[in-house]
Amino acid sequence: MARIRNKKRNMFVKPIVKKKQANVDHITGDKIPKSFVFARGKLPGSLRQLQMDLRKLMLPYTALKLKEKKRNNLKDFLNVAGPMGVSHFLILSKTETAPYLRVARTPQGPTLTFKIHEYSLAADVAQSQLRPRCPQDLFKNAPLIVLSGFGSGEQHLKLTTVMFQNIFPAIDINTVKLSSCQRIVLLNYNKDTKLVDFRHYSIKLQPVGVSRRLRKFVQNRKVPDLRNLQDVSDFVTKAGYGSESEGDDEAATVTLANDLGRVNKASTKSAVKLQEIGPRMALQLIKIEEGLCSGDVIFSEYGTASEQRQETNQNNEEDAGDDEGDSD
Template sequence: MARKKQGRSKKKSKIMKVTNQESSVKGPHTFVFQRGTVGKNVQQLVLDTRRIMEPFTSTGLRARKKNVLKDFISVAGPLGVSHLLTFSKTQTSVNMRIIRLPKGPTITFKVKQYCLIRDVVSQLKRPNMYASQFRHPPLLVLNNFNSDSMHMKLMATMFQNMFPSINVHTVKLNTIRRCVLLNYDPNTNLIELRHYSIKVVPAGMSRSVKKLLQTKVPNLSRYTDVSEYFTNAGNLSESEAEQDGPHNEVNLPQSIGSRGNMTAEKSAIRLVEIGPRIQLQLVKIEEGVCNGDIIYHQFVKKTEEEIAAAKTAREKKKLLKDKRKNKQKMNVLQKKELREKHKEKSILGMQKKKEQEEKQDSDADSIEAVSMTKVDDAGGDEEDDEDDAEYYRREVGQEPEQGLFQKRTQMGLKRKKQDESAPKSSIKRFKSQRKKTAPANKRDKRSIGMPSSNTQRTGFKVKRSNSSKKSFKFRKTKGGR
């Protein structure tokens, strides 16, 4: 059965999956983000710097205003991030920090000048940018970092550790598509950062042959013979100057995907700048993650006494911070214990309340049972009456009057029968009716001002005329009757 041909998107997803798996295992990873409020140009510079660090960086990382440096450090460990690049802006300059995780050091640079990708590409006649060149990390080139000073060695080591190392014997030339150049100028103490795209073209042949190899078959309708195309080179475009020579020509040890570049053949390497450009100036180097001793400072020089005083102040500040943290932990534990005790107390109270309700229910059941037994024993009232009559004869010595004990028994039985026969719904409850007051136009004027014998301080009753027997009340007011 023939296999179904895969689409372009499926092939691309497979390539990206393999690339992501390789990137998750190999090479250092970086976070590039801004700190604080920065302008639109600095935000675009952050995005362009992420293009340099691809694919070992997070291109969709979002930094909110409420995020602090501790948030990124806590996330960096599980994700395998080894370096942080932060950009911040002050009233005087733009600063860039490179932080090595998890224990430092931290290098602070001042951005003297920068140029974005869009500005660089707009000046090129033939820009050489395509998506596949960002699938692999760039090649790092350091120039003039061979000084014996401590801060220069530390800077060179930091830059080297930000990019994956390359094994010359096993590297594939097709994966090297970009180049990052860091050039140090000892006269101005400035570092120039450049980002290039690598282009390889065959060398040692005429321009017409290169055009024939690198592009499609040209239009030969203007020529009577094919030889005229190779001999007449003046008709070809001269828009781009040829800079090939011994300084950039090499014999390829491997074949490259571009046309005309064969193994063991001579090819020329050309660099096309794709940006951004950044000019950096070293400010200081400090231990730890932005909170350690200052190892080197470009502008400030301190004596040993000042360094010792700063160290003691830093240690004191750290002790106070640890003390506050411990106190906060103790408060959290105490609150947790109080919550547990309150929870236990609440559970005991609920159990106690449940027991009381069960006890009340059992008492009500026992009372109901007793009342039922009394109703069952109501038939023996006649025997009790006979006993009472005999007791009366024995004590008094006379016969009891006729119906003395029978009348009480009959009345009790009659009342019980009525209670049993009457349904519960027939029991009516009457509310006390309020006395209605007569309207003012029907009051008896002759009876006003004649208080009755049962008058109180708050009011008195007034009798109405014979036409109505209802009474009403007046409230006394100050200064009147």
């Protein structure tokens, strides 16, 4: 007869660990805005490249390799945006008159429509510079946002300010790390031309009063060639490599609260350098709609209702065509 064994088994209950929400900043507790950058309708090659430049600018909280198909309509992007926590759309389109950029908040708007008067690609900006700067970790953190000239008190400018402020994550000045402040997006409104200058810069700090040779020596960790020098001071003060004053302007210097790299040390002054990395755009706000690319017009740059309807039809003609294709 088989022997019955009474063995006590201890049950192990796995503790429940609350997962951190991916869409919430663990320091500030605020929801991190995310974006989709896509096109409506057929775009020429230069605007396609501008679309990729905007995606790169919005990193790391955007879909860099977002796949688009001709049959996709606005509802398709909206259905995907909800589960992924996407809060904003940046939509490029092209009509017979000009290219347009729509900035919309999901899922219910509002939508700001800008006419693109001029634009330069990131590659064009880099080619115009003697020493383009693009470190590997430049797009690891979201850029800072600075708005200038929007404080006139007009309602449409207030909405523009709020929209662009909410596209990028908020920062806490008490806890932010200096190493994460690598880029800055500058929007300057000209009240005379009614154009918004859109610029994208990289931020670089250089210690004040340190020669370029010595700075590069510390940063690169390379042993310099001293065979033709009589003294090490000749290396530091050699003609053409003296103490540069290009960044010693008092208005352009900051005192660091903590160390930043091998050269910029805490409690020392460093010069703030901005180098444009693109893209660059000249935008004109022509319309604000209450909903997501639809709804009542809150603001319009055009004077007559017929012009408003014409502009609306031009901007939405591709969306309407996609919707009809899907229904077929």
